[in-house]
Amino acid sequence: MTMITVSVNGETKTFPKGINIKEMLQKLNFHDEWLGVAVNKEFVPKDAFEKTCLKSGDEVDVLAPVSGG
Amino acid sequence: MTKMMETDQTGWEIGGKQLTSRMFIGSALYPSPAVMEDAIKASQAQVVTVSLRRQGVNKEAGEGFWNIIRELGVEVLPNTAGCHSAKEAITVAQMAREVFGTNWIKLEVIGDQYNLQPDPYETVEAAKVLVKEGFEVFPYTTDDLVVAKKLVGAGCNILMPWGSPIGSGKGLMNPYNLKAIREAFPNMPLIIDAGIGKPSHAVMAMELGYDGILLNSAVALAQDSVAMAKAFALAVEAGRMGYEAGAMQEREFASPSTPTVGTPFWHQNK
Numbered sequence: 001m002t003m004i005t006v007s008v009n010g011e012t013k014t015f016p017k018g019i020n021i022k023e024m025l026q027k028l029n030f031h032d033e034w035l036g037v038a039v040n041k042e043f044v045p046k047d048a049f050e051k052t053c054l055k056s057g058d059e060v061d062v063l064a065p066v067s068g069g
Numbered sequence: 070m071t072k073m074m075e076t077d078q079t080g081w082e083i084g085g086k087q088l089t090s091r092m093f094i095g096s097a098l099y100p101s102p103a104v105m106e107d108a109i110k111a112s113q114a115q116v117v118t119v120s121l122r123r124q125g126v127n128k129e130a131g132e133g134f135w136n137i138i139r140e141l142g143v144e145v146l147p148n149t150a151g152c153h154s155a156k157e158a159i160t161v162a163q164m165a166r167e168v169f170g171t172n173w174i175k176l177e178v179i180g181d182q183y184n185l186q187p188d189p190y191e192t193v194e195a196a197k198v199l200v201k202e203g204f205e206v207f208p209y210t211t212d213d214l215v216v217a218k219k220l221v222g223a224g225c226n227i228l229m230p231w232g233s234p235i236g237s238g239k240g241l242m243n244p245y246n247l248k249a250i251r252e253a254f255p256n257m258p259l260i261i262d263a264g265i266g267k268p269s270h271a272v273m274a275m276e277l278g279y280d281g282i283l284l285n286s287a288v289a290l291a292q293d294s295v296a297m298a299k300a301f302a303l304a305v306e307a308g309r310m311g312y313e314a315g316a317m318q319e320r321e322f323a324s325p326s327t328p329t330v331g332t333p334f335w336h337q338n339k
Contacts, residue, residue, distance in 0.1 A: 009123040034135060036121060036164030041156065043163035061123060063164055065135040067105070068120025068148045069095030069235070069285035 004056035015054065022049040025062070036063045081280065083258040084173055084205040084227060086144060090115045091275070092305045093146065093260065094298070095285025096138060104294050106137050112288065112298035116144045118175060120151075121165055146207060148175040153188070155195035162199055174199060175229070175262075175283075177209040184234040189216040193223050200224030209262050212246035214253060221254065228254065229262035229283065232274065236286045238266025241273050251278045268297075268304035275308025276316070 002017040008028065015024060021037055021044060037044045038061040044052050054060070080089040094114040099105035109117060117138060124131065138145060147165035152158040155178060162174040176195055180188025187209050193216070196206050200223060208220050212230045220228060230250055233239035241247060242264065251259060261274040262283040274282050282305060291297035 009125065030124060034132070034168055035124060036168045038160050038164060041160055043160050043167075045163075045167060063121040063161075063168070064124040064131045065138075065168060066120050066122045066131055067095070067097040067099075067134055068118050068150055069097045 004054060006054050006056070007059045009060070009062055017056075019054055020050050021052045021054065021060075024054060024060070025049070028062075030062055034065055037061070038063070081258075083260075083280065084207070088115050088144075090302070090305075091281035091309055092271075092301060093118065093262075093281060093283035094288060095283070096134070097285055098289035099294060100289075102134060102137055105289070106141070108288050108294040108298040109141060109143070110298075111295045111302070113302045114143065116146050117141070118146045118148055118283065118285070119169065120148050121161060121168060144173070145169050145171060146173050146175050147171065148209075149177045149195075150179075152178050153180075153191075154178065155191040155198070158191070158195040159198050162195075162204060163202075166204065172203055173205045173207065175207045175209060185236075186234065187211060187231075189213065189219070192216075193219045196220055196223040196225050207260070207262075212243050212250065214246065214249050217250050217253065221257070227258045227260070229260045231263040232261045232270060233264030235263045237264050238287060239264055240266055240270035241277075244273070244277060247274075247277055247279070268300045271301055271304040272308035272311070275305055276312050278312055281305070 003014050004017050006013050006015060039058055080087045090113045092112055092114045093116040094109055094112045095118045096105055099108060119138060147169050149158040149161045152161055158176060158178045165174060166172055176192060178188045178191040178195055180186055192208055192210060196208055199206050206225050207227050207229050208225050209229050210216050210220060217228050230247060233242040258280045260281045260283050261279050265271055265282055265284045266287050271282050288294050288298045288301060
């Protein structure tokens with residue numbers, strides 16, 4: 001199986017080629033109810049998670065609610 | 070009865086929502102989640118600022134925080150804290166809209182790391198895009214009147230000039246500039262955001278005719294956050310009531326308040 005290397009929140013991860021965002025979140029045990037995702041600094045809406053496949057070298061940010069001022 | 074009573078009953082409007090409290094409060098820096106919850110309740114604030122950060126190893130702590138805020142039943146105002154460009158702020162705002170389910174965004178684009186002064190150019194650029202995308206933009210800005218005008222030109226319906234740098238607690242550094250913004254935009258909701266350290270600063274902001282204040286450190290870092298939150302609630306109410314009541318004209322010289330007619334004889338030859 002061909003693998004790709006992706007950065008998720010600054011950590012290098014390896015996934016099978018063709019993986020989409022929904023599958024990636026499940027693999028990393030992220031609950032997607034309160035999460036926002038950006039790939040290469042571009043926002044990806046939830047309804048596009050399944051149709052957005054990751055490529056090698058992508059930088060993914062998975063953000064969650066925290067306190068703020 | 071009084072004007073304030075009328076105000077309390079009818080409330081005021083900002084960003085399409087009707088509120089009674091004029092205090093917005095941040096959710097950061099409290100000694101514990103329990104203190105945060107109690108302080109927010111004591112402040113009577115109906116708007117709480119929140120943020121987004123990378124989901125890390127401590128997932129449960131993040132979820133715990135968010136559950137507390139949701140259970141408080143307040144309006145959330147997500148921020149773009151930590152962004153240094155319009156592009157970054159736009160992406161974070163888009164993510165925040167989906168995560169928090171609100172089109173409100175506290176637009177914060179930092180231009181200087183030392184005093185966390187907002188970058189006016191990037192803030193205006195981001196505001197233009199976000200307004201077009203349907204956001205209600207609450208721009209964190211300095212007390213510069215020209216920048217305020219540019220933000221309004223970009224489509225902002227609200228302005229949030231700083232009192233002084235974030236977390237400094239120095240209060241209102243330049244009341245003259247803040248007054249000029251108030252006079253330039255008499256009908257626009259204006260919030261003093263950042264720099265407020267004491268309840269007296271909040272009174273001053275409200276007496277200038279500002280519609281509200283946004284603070285965080287002043288309450289979170291107080292020795293008793295809950296008591297301080299209550300003190301601020303009273304200060305905001307007192308300041309607003311004072312503004313609505315209309316202050317007396319300041320005079321250059323003393324003027325006796327006790328009647329001079331009938332002054333006892335021993336003063337009459339002086």
